[in-house]
Amino acid sequence: MTADLFSNDPHIPATLELGRDAVLLRGFALAVVPQLFQGIEQAALAAPWRHMETPGGRRMGVATTNAGALGWVSDRRGYRYEACDPATGRPWLPLPEAFAALAGRAAAAAGQGGFAPDACLINRYAPGTRLSLHQDRDEQDLAAPIVSVSLGLPATFLWGGHARGNAVHRVPLAHGDVVVWGGEDRLRFHGVAPVAQGTHALTGPWRVNLTLRKAG
Ligand code: MD3
Ligand code: FE
Numbered sequence: 001m002t003a004d005l006f007s008n009d010p011h012i013p014a015t016l017e018l019g020r021d022a023v024l025l026r027g028f029a030l031a032v033v034p035q036l037f038q039g040i041e042q043a044a045l046a047a048p049w050r051h052m053e054t055p056g057g058r059r060m061g062v063a064t065t066n067a068g069a070l071g072w073v074s075d076r077r078g079y080r081y082e083a084c085d086p087a088t089g090r091p092w093l094p095l096p097e098a099f100a101a102l103a104g105r106a107a108a109a110a111g112q113g114g115f116a117p118d119a120c121l122i123n124r125y126a127p128g129t130r131l132s133l134h135q136d137r138d139e140q141d142l143a144a145p146i147v148s149v150s151l152g153l154p155a156t157f158l159w160g161g162h163a164r165g166n167a168v169h170r171v172p173l174a175h176g177d178v179v180v181w182g183g184e185d186r187l188r189f190h191g192v193a194p195v196a197q198g199t200h201a202l203t204g205p206w207r208v209n210l211t212l213r214k215a216g
């Protein structure tokens with residue numbers, strides 16, 4: 001974690017270590033944004049955006065869909081990965097090649113080569129939507145990294161520690177940024193601060209986040 005993270009200096013490095021095994025690759029996805037949006041659109045045609053219910057019975061503020069052999073779902077029974085969308089009974093869109101290729105290149109650039117994701121959770125945030133502090137531990141293989149891609153409206157990522165009460169750092173994430181989270185950083189608490197009002201040239205009133213995972 002360096003002070004550079006909080007600077008608007010244009011000379012800040014394109015690659016930043018958020019932790020020993022967490023690397024922010026600024027703008028890494030910019031060249032493939034059209035392919036990513038094509039995949040997102042197809043994923044949402046196969047499995048429409050929905051606000052999942054938490055095990056505690058609350059409706060999530062974030063809207064979600066999935067692509068890949070497995071998709072993350074939440075309902076009164078808990079969190080898990082499913083091969084079919086519970087809303088339709090049909091499989092999720094197969095993982096678009098552009099998603100898998102980007103994730104593989106990003107993991108390799110972060111020194112965590114050989115990443116073969118089988119799931120992509122797609123989260124959509126309207127202004128005002130937040131994601132409260134949590135850990136991602138529903139995946140079978142916690143040794144595999146998670147690669148996240150931020151698109152559309154900017155957000156402040158909340159980067160915590162290994163216990164819920166640890167200090168939380170605020171990391172600005174912009175359109176096209178990619179983060180690789182693995183190793184000792186894989187189980188850190190994290191979240192997203194309420195997305196600020198705004199309009200993005202490509203997405204309009206949305207932030208969209210892809211998280212590529214090895215879930216099975
Ligand atoms: C750090 N999504 O879907 S991506 C999630 O922007 C999630 O939609 C956020 O947290 C979003 O679970 C943050 C960044 C992220 C994803 C997974 C992680 C950070 C992570 C797993 C471990 C540590
Ligand atoms: Fe998460």
